[in-house]
Structure formats: structure tokens, C-alpha cells
Amino acid sequence: MRKIFPAEELARDARFIRQTNEQRLGDPRGARVAGGSSGDRLAKLTPELANGPDRARALMHGIFVGEIQALEGAGRTCWDFELDEEVPLALKLDMARQCWDEARHCEISVSLAEHMGTELGEFAENGLLYEAACNPDPVLRLTGVNRALEGLAIDVFNTMKEFGNLAGDPVLEFCEDWMLADEVTHVKMGSDWLRRLTANDKERLDKALEFQKIVDRLFSFNGFRGEDDDSPIQLTRRFRELAGFSDDEIDEIADMSREARVEAPS
């Protein structure tokens, strides 16, 4: 088996449809879910919105395929790097633990998707998350995946948990809360390893944080995640603090989202 497995070769059955992010955003099904043209800004996700339930279903499908890629990414980190030469055993043990967690998240999210009336393959998948997990530097990989993408997952799960609460769906709320607990753990793993592996290497630390910003920006999607009341996905300060983010780092993500929102086509 090779080291570094390319995103375009990720193994999938016939139900999965792969699209680039640009294709996905231009997909008329996505526009229908957004409630208008694909360029329309999204409102905060609530059950009262006319397209709220559809958006929640699409988001849950997105969570499911994201969890598969997160599982694949953590698995590859177990395999891709030489023990002791490139990464310590403790890091690989953390990644193996994350594999188990992500496998459970796949089971949870595919069950929730069915619970919400969604079929596997109803929406497309893009490989962006796994692509971030292909970085050949383990520090950059963990920073991009565990801090940027798993950080985004914290915000998404918290939003879905609130949606479950507002919709009177205790199953959704219960499951999202459990996944949220795991995600805080994964982000904290990323924060801890970033600090440990770059303790005496400022240049590598800076590169890793820059990579995190790039990934964060890629997943900004016109600033849909932010602290404004009407942000579709709410940036969750409390959980990010638990996961090892400083106030300055959270401010930076909030500012980035705000700028992306202003720059987004109206």
C-alpha cells in the first residue's frame, strides 16, 4: 500500500457522486435548498424557514460524507508517517482513536440522515476535507484537519443541535451533542500536537497556522459561518476555547468570516 493516497482515488460505491466545490455550489439542487439562486445568501438555519428542513437534510448529508473523509484522513495519518522518525506513537494512537470516533459519527450521521428523510447520494460529495488530510507534513495535516475542519464541525454540530432543539427533535439534539463532545476532543488533539511538535520550531508553527487559515478560508463559503445573529452556522466560542483556541484565534476566524460575507456576491 502506498504512502499518501490521492483524493481522486477515494473508494466509494455507486451511490456517491463526487463534485468539485464550484460544481456543488452551482448545483441546482443546492440552489433549491438555499431557497433561490445559488448566489443567494443563506439565513440562519431554523425550522421556521420555508427551506429550513431541506437545508438541514442537505447539511446532514454533508456531515455524513465529511465524517467518512475525516475517518479516511485519520486512518491515513496512522499509515502515511514513519513511527518515531516522523511522528511519535502517541500521535498515531490519537489518530486511531479518532478513526473509531469518526466511524461512530458515520453511523450516527447516516442514521440521522435517514431519520430526516434523506437517501445516501441525494446530495453530492466534494473531496476538500480529505485533500487537507493529504498534506505530507503531519503538523500541517493535523492543523488543517483537526483545528480548521474539526473546528468547523464544532460550529456545524452546535448549529444542528440547536436546530434539533427548535424543531422539537430530541433524537437529533441528543446525537449532535454526543458528536460535539467528540469534536471538541479532536480539535484539542490538534491544538495539543501543534504546540508539542512545533515547540522549538517557530517557522513550522507559522507554516501550520498559515495552512490552517487557508483551509478555514476555503470552507468559509461566502462567510456562512460567523458570530452575527443571522449567520447560517454560528461560530461557537465556548467549545472552541475548550478545544485550545485562544481568544485572538477565535476573533481572527470571526473577522475572516465577516470579511468573506461582505465580499460575497449579493
Next chain:
Amino acid sequence: MTDIKRPREPFAPWDRRTLPGLFDVEETAKRVGNYKWLEIKLFEALGGWVATVPELDVKLRLGTHCYHHAWHAELFDKRLPELREMKTERLTVPANDEIATFVEAMTAPEDAHMTIEKLVGVYRVLIPHTIAAYTYHRNATSEITDMPTVRILDFILQDEFNDWREGEMLIQSMLESDEEVDRAMTHQAKLEKLMLAAGGIAGPGSIGDPYVEAMEDN
């Protein structure tokens, strides 16, 4: 009122554990190091394969089992310093070159069409051999002096049995033609021969030696 001065034996009548075991501290450390090396190789491979298998249930099981074997490696890693091996990496090695060759062959399949080979290598060859070696070790070591190793092996064996059953059921669910049965058997035989050359996961003597020296007739 209980008579607190009435003597009792240190071992209850039903506790038949005895002091001697087959392994001394040094031999135990050596075996534990071999086990740890193998569990690391196994969890790395299971993690790496997740991206390469299209079958959704297999993908999720591999992710789950990946952690089981990482936990086993961690348990063995923690046991090594208790066996006077402070530089744990010194003993975290394959038992011999042949077991390293076996692992190389077992982890070679990558193609999306080779899920059967991946599963057969792990669940029909390696895991049965780990169950055999761990059971031998668990039963042959002293249950008093080496109880920490016995306790570790008991937890690990529980995982191994469960994972073996799940893996075997996945294999059975994937064998739908004579050609697929042949593929599975061919791959199993190839790996079994490599394991035979290694003498088991801890080398010759992995599960003891059941033969006795026959007396020569004059």
C-alpha cells in the same frame, strides 16, 4: 459476632493459581515487545486501508478495529517499563525477519477491488495467530507473578475474538462466487506459508511445542 482471630488460608479453596510460569521477566518483555510491534503494524494498516475500500460497512469496521489494535499496542507499551525495559523501542521489533516479510505481504493489497484479500490477511491469518499466541502466553505464564500481563491479554483477547467474528462475517458476506472463494483461499495459503516460515507472531515457540522427544529403540 464474627471471630476475627480465626485463621484463614491466603488462597481460598477455589483459587488454584500456582507460582511457577514458563516465562521469566526477560522472555516476557521480549514477547510483549514483539506483540506491540505487530499491533502497531496492524492498526497502521487498518487505518490506511479505510480510504481504499468502497464497501461502506467494511470501511467503518476497519476504522473501529484500527483503534482496538492501537489500544492493544498502548497496553503493551505501558507494560514494557514494568518489565525493566525502559527504552521500549529497543524491544518494539519483529520477532524475526520472516514476520516482517509476512506483514509486508499482508499490507501490500491496495486496489479497491482487493477488499477480500485485505480482510483475509487480517481475519483469517493474522488474528487467528494472535489469538493462539496470546492464549498460549496467558495460560503459560504465572497467574501470580505476571498477573498484569494476564490481565492485559484477557482484555485484548476479548477484542480479538469479537473482531475476528466480525471480520469473518464480512468475508463470508463478500464471497459470492467460486472465483472469489479461490481468491480468498489462494491469498490465505500464501500468507499462511509466510507465517509458518516465521514460526508464529513471536517466532518459533509462539504457541509452545506439543511434541516430545521419542525414546530410541535399541
